Amino acid sequence: xxxxxxxxxxxxERAKHGDEHAYAELVTRYQAxxxxxxxxxxxxxxxxxxxxxxGFVKAYYALDRFxxxxxxxxxxxxxxxxEAINRRKxxxxxxxxxxxxxxxxxxxxxxxxxxxxxxxxxxxxxxxDALRKMKEEDRLVIAYRYFFDLSEAEMADALGVARGTVKxxxxxxxxxxxxxxxxxPRND
Amino acid sequence: xxxxxxxxxLEATLRDIGGHLDYPRPVAMAxxxxxxxxxxxxxxxxxxxxxxxxxxxxxxxxxTLALPDARAAAQEFLHLRGIDIFPVPSxxxxxxxxxxxxxxxxxxxxxxxxxxxxxxxxxxxxxxxxPDDVYVETIGTSxxxxxxxxxxSGIPISPEAGVAAVVVEVRGTVDENLLLxxxxxxxxxxxxxxxxxxxxxxxxxxxxxxxxxDANGNAxxxxxxxxxxxxxxxxxxxxxxxxxxxxxxxALRLGASFR
Numbered sequence: 001x002x003x004x005x006x007x008x009x010x011x012x013e014r015a016k017h018g019d020e021h022a023y024a025e026l027v028t029r030y031q032a033x034x035x036x037x038x039x040x041x042x043x044x045x046x047x048x049x050x051x052x053x054x055g056f057v058k059a060y061y062a063l064d065r066f067x068x069x070x071x072x073x074x075x076x077x078x079x080x081x082x083e084a085i086n087r088r089k090x091x092x093x094x095x096x097x098x099x100x101x102x103x104x105x106x107x108x109x110x111x112x113x114x115x116x117x118x119x120x121x122x123x124x125x126x127x128x129d130a131l132r133k134m135k136e137e138d139r140l141v142i143a144y145r146y147f148f149d150l151s152e153a154e155m156a157d158a159l160g161v162a163r164g165t166v167k168x169x170x171x172x173x174x175x176x177x178x179x180x181x182x183x184x185p186r187n188d
Numbered sequence: 189x190x191x192x193x194x195x196x197x198l199e200a201t202l203r204d205i206g207g208h209l210d211y212p213r214p215v216a217m218a219x220x221x222x223x224x225x226x227x228x229x230x231x232x233x234x235x236x237x238x239x240x241x242x243x244x245x246x247x248x249x250x251x252t253l254a255l256p257d258a259r260a261a262a263q264e265f266l267h268l269r270g271i272d273i274f275p276v277p278s279x280x281x282x283x284x285x286x287x288x289x290x291x292x293x294x295x296x297x298x299x300x301x302x303x304x305x306x307x308x309x310x311x312x313x314x315x316x317x318x319p320d321d322v323y324v325e326t327i328g329t330s331x332x333x334x335x336x337x338x339x340x341s342g343i344p345i346s347p348e349a350g351v352a353a354v355v356v357e358v359r360g361t362v363d364e365n366l367l368l369x370x371x372x373x374x375x376x377x378x379x380x381x382x383x384x385x386x387x388x389x390x391x392x393x394x395x396x397x398x399x400x401x402d403a404n405g406n407a408x409x410x411x412x413x414x415x416x417x418x419x420x421x422x423x424x425x426x427x428x429x430x431x432x433x434x435x436x437x438x439a440l441r442l443g444a445s446f447r
Contacts, residue, residue: 020225024218031217036209045212056221061289064411065327101208123193123201124208131205146199147206174198182192 008072016063027056030073033148034080040143041084041136043097051087055080074150074157081158085136097139099132130180138173145170287350288413290334292325300324304331306359309423313445315342316353333357337432344433349414353432353442356410359425379436381419384444388421390436419443 008029014022034055039048059079066075088097101124112120131139144150144158155170156163193201300322301308311317319335326332335355339345343352379390412418414431419439421428423446430443 020222023225024222027218027221028216031215032211035212035215035217039209039212048212049215049217053217053220053224056217057224060221060225061291065291065325100210101205102210120201120204123197124205127198127201128205142202143206146202147209178192178198 009069012063012066012072013068015060016066023060026072026076030076031056033073034076036148037077037080037140037143038084040099040139040147041081041097042088043099043132047087047091048084051084052080055083058083071154071157074154077144077158078160081140085140088136097132099128101128126181127177130177130183133180134173134177138176141166141169141173142177287348290321290323290336290354290413292323292332292334294321294323297322300333304333305329306331306357306426307424308333308357309426309428309446310335311355311442311445312447313442315340316442316445319355320351330359342434342438346414346433351414353430353434354413355431356413356429357426359427381421381436381440383419383421383423383440386422388419388443390439391418391420392436423447 008026011022011026011029015026031052034052035048038051038055039045042048042051055076059076062079066072131142134142141155141159144155150158152166153163155166159166159169161169295303297308297310297318303324303326310319316337317340320338321336323334323336324331325334333356335357336351337343337353337355338351340352345352377392379392381388381390412429412431414433417432417434417436417439419428419430419442421443428443428446430439432439432442434442
């Protein structure tokens, strides 16, 4: 994705010393990913944007404690995700979030047959329903892996866990996703 | 959908959802973030002043360290474990809210005691008394305790920060090379002082960057929140930094009251 670690490091270093253009560049570079991460948690465009913005502000003030040489992207995501989770909890969490998909946008590079497209759409609906009911933390793990393609190392940093824990986190989240999918979606 | 999806099908579907999610439209946040950082009630001073201050601080420390006495003092200083106090420039006011934000999570003192992994040191001097705001920030295995004193009689309120004094307590060591490589400013002086039996340093002339190694030995840079005079000293295994716009005598009296 947007990762350009070496440039990031130099931008972070400049931002630390008060170069606002450098920080603006980092914001521009990661705003979409930050907003998307927050959206996966909040399920709301507006809240996601607020959380991402607040995350950038908090990250700026935390730059002093950013370890030189560490990757910026997962560090930022961790701050943004925490912000989004806290906001959602503070607002009194609803049981489900409003994640939605755009059905008419083709994804992937191979055209599907009409049957294939119908099946894919059906599966999306099923899985998406389950995703909406998941705990934020579980949804986030899945999103980091399958939506944003973070590496295991980045996931560990972004989640604040040991690298060896990432796989089990992901596998537990997938297990819970399946359990939710098995609940027949008739009562809501 | 009667058959359960295979693992690869589930993964493919998740990727597919990722590709179809109705994400927020890409928004240009840089200017909004910038505005937040510049807003007067936030830490506008930092963006505006940080580059100049950093330069000034670095030059001053370099100059200070070039002097043998100051160098020795700085080296001693470097071996302090790590607390921060911040002086504040003045302007009387009717208890305005802080204009800057402080790192970490805001909580009660009792919560902070339960959270941090060292015993906090607090002032008994009634001029300071109990802090108005307490923040705890955990970075890895290190904890940083920030005590904020918004308004105190006899201590001017910082026009930039909107508070009277800040005390920062951390565990860690000040690294000589880091400090020698980076830190003070022209016009900054460092005097060794005795704070109720403990060695400390009185830094005058608005140092702005503070370099030390955290408990894990990681190089850490901290920005002084209230540009002004600073008293740094040790109390037990805690290093304290007090920033406030007070005289040296006043700072020493306040510092000596930390138990």
